[in-house]
Amino acid sequence: MKIIAIRLKNLTSIEGSVEIDFTVEPLCSAGIFAISGATGAGKSTLLDALCLALYDKAPRFATSVESINLADVGDNQINQSDVRNLLRRGTSDGYAEVDFQGVDGHRYRSRWSVRRTRNKASGSLQPQVLEVKDLDTEKEFQGTKKELLAQLVDLVGLTYEQFTRTVLLAQNDFATFLKSRGAAKAELLEKLTGTGVYSRISQEIFARNKAVQEEVAMIHNKMSVIELLPEDEFLSLQKEKELLTEKRAAGIKLLAELNAQLNVVRSLKIQETLWMKKQQEEQGELVNQKNLQTALVVQEEGLLHFRAQWEAIQPDLKKARQLDVQIQSQQAGYMQSQQILQAARQQVADQEKKLISAMGQLQISYHSLNHLLNRTDVEALQPEQIELILNEEKERLETWTKANEERLIQLNSFSYPSLVDEQSKIQKELVRLQNMKQLTEGQLKAKQEIEKLEKEVVVCTRQLAEQDSVVKALHRLYESARMAVGKDVKALRQQLQEGEACPVCGSTMHPYHREQEIVDTLYRRMEQEYNTALSAYQQINNRNITLQRDLTHQKATEAQIKEQLSALQQEEDSVGNEEQIRSRLNELAERILAYRNLYAEWQQSDEKIKKLRAHCDALRENVAQCRLAAQKVAAVKEQLTILQKAVAGEQQRFDVIAKALDTLRQERSLLLKGKSADEAEVAVARKEKELNDALETARKQVEGVKNRLSGLQGEMKQLAVTIEELREQQKNIEYPDLLPQTIAKQQEDNLNTERALSTVEARLLQQTKNKTIVDQITKELTEKQEVAGRWAKLNKLIGSADGTKFKVIAQSYTLNLLLLHANKHLSYLSKRYKLQQVPDTLALQVIDCDMCDEIRTVYSLSGGESFLISLALALGLSSLSSNNLKVESLFIDEGFGSLDADSLRTAMEALEQLQMQGRKIGVISHVQEMSERISVQVQVHKKINGKSVLTVVG
Known part of the structure; x- marks a missing residue:
């Protein structure tokens, strides 16, 4: 793992954009460089930016445990442990970006950014955003922030805790480690090496032993509650x-x-x-x-x-029918005459509209012709003059058409369809080769995922079987406890009297008569344990189902990829390799481009020809329209005069028919009260x-x-x-009136007999159940005592309530391994001393080689000597943490102020030895002598208003 570049913007005291690129001079060739500046200038901000971009965490927030909200802009608040506090106040956005080389050799870029709403300094803080990109393949990683952080851990090869122990070193923890007590030393060693699992194992063993011992005691309590009747x-x-x-x-x-x-x-x-x-x-x-x-x-x-x-009323009905017939006949003539009159009037109106339309069409035709000829006096031109204009346009059209036909002949000579077909065929072959490459990579990833899932399925199946046994055992205990607190049992227990025999067990002693709360507490505790175990079983079962489904899906995916890869291999063509394919594609592209340019020229000329042809056609059409429109206007005027005369004649006929119909209606209204004969008959x-x-x-x-x-x-x-x-x-x-009383008395006798029988049956049933329960509890007690014995032995060896016992034992081995790496680095820093573990403790002692290997206490060391040993321990931890990973970047933060000139020279020589191992080392210090010994420096200078600027010198 190697850091290539660090970039940041608007973080703490650093305002604006800043970049430290380790691939350009002077940092490129410098094995050791210093990050120097006054206290509070922003040196550690560079390390914060490095951690933000890779882990969304910052070292300066590692000890912030209190959940306290602080004021932000406006009425907003932000938790004091939120990494967004690093955004510089008064700015709207900021970021931290790191380029690094991952464990797979690829170069990656991770960018952490935060902004305020509407990109204004007064806006509320928005959630931070994480972006990850492969610089070698230009591939951008997708997923949630949590998923991207998990992928970054795989790419870097280190978790955040491992990163801060391996890449970012601080001697303060080791200076404390040298002189602390045994338990405190174990806690510090646990924190530095990330081996806190041993404390948790010790605490878990203690808790398991306590739990199984309580289970044994509970089973004894259950056994004492159950009593059996004498034979x-x-x-x-x-x-x-x-x-x-x-x-x-x-x-x-x-x-x-x-x-x-x-x-x-x-x-x-x-x-x-x-x-x-x-x-x-x-x-x-x-x-x-x-x-x-x-x-x-x-x-x-x-x-x-x-x-x-x-x-x-039959005579009136007959006369009314006769008048109805006459009215109906007259009304038919009235309606017919009315329709004829309306039709004639409509024809006149339609003809008037036609006249207006024809005159309007004539004006439009003249206007269009004026527009086409770009004149205003077309109405005054003679037909011969218009024909002459049309012939000139036709000659120009023929000239353009001939030139474009020559272009078409050139286009046909390109054989464009064959070029396109060949290009398509070659492109398909290129895509096939690329797909085969991607499918091969996908097949490898699928196989790896299947192996991983199969291992997880085996582990989960074993856990499921173990949890099933636990659930079954707890279920038996839970059912027994539930029966002991049943409603009938409680009621029977409340009726017990001291000195009187129990109807269930026959005993005259009733120890639980007044201790119902103890029985209820035991039941609730057993119920809680059973529900907890059942919930754990369901969780494991759900995970097992998910893993089985994922495994089936991955196997199907692998088979699908295999089929696709086989199909692509069968499609192999003899076009050539990828380089030859790309060369031929370039040649075809040039030919197709030349064709398309010529085709564009032909198309433009064709458009002009079409427009000119349309212009000529429009001229001919408009001339014809003008002639037709004038003829139509004359014909419409003549037809309109004829229709107006017809309307006058129809109006006279309509008036005569209307008068006769009115006379018949008055005579009919006097008969049958005006109702029709049919209506009267219906009524x-x-x-x-x-x-x-x-x-x-x-x-x-x-x-x-x-x-x-x-x-x-x-x-x-x-x-x-x-x-x-x-x-x-x-x-x-006999005595029928006394039957209800006789029946009531008999019912009471039957009820008393039934109650006595139920009591006897309940006691017999309880006796049978108690025998079964005693057998089960005896068997369970034997099993639990065996388990409890094993846990008791293990607890005696390494179990403790605070985890100290096993932690000290385990950290003793870890300390030995750490001292091997630390002494190797200490041999470069100071050949006089070696570190050694005090036997059977976590305490440290120093072997003074200059004094015949005399053993000295670490409290006798001077400040400079303590720093050198602390530095050796820090470098040893870095070697221990990166044992299986090559780490090419190292940052050491502070601690050089306590060294004299000789010790400082020794420390620098040791760091140069690390540089010779291929590491790029950055030393963060405000010590002037340290900065002067290192030529290449990243200097952070404080300015006014809490602002700092960064320069690289060397």
């Missing part, structure tokens, strides 16, 4: 159950007989009441029959009277129908009453037979 009491309950079952059957049989007798008594009363009701309905129907027969006679008399009235027929319908309705009502009377009488006969039978049955019943 003699169990046999006694079974005998009592048999006696109660026989008694219940006898009581049910007797109760059924009593209910049958009570039904006979009640049915007799109901039937007698119904017979009396039917008798009352019969009397009512007899009265209704008499009234309906009277109404029927009235309807018959009304119909006879209406028919007599209808015979009296009479409607009235006669209404009278007939009313008469028929009255007859039906009379018939209906007769039918209902017949039915009632039949029902009464049947009821009399039924009542007689029930009376005979009632004679056999």
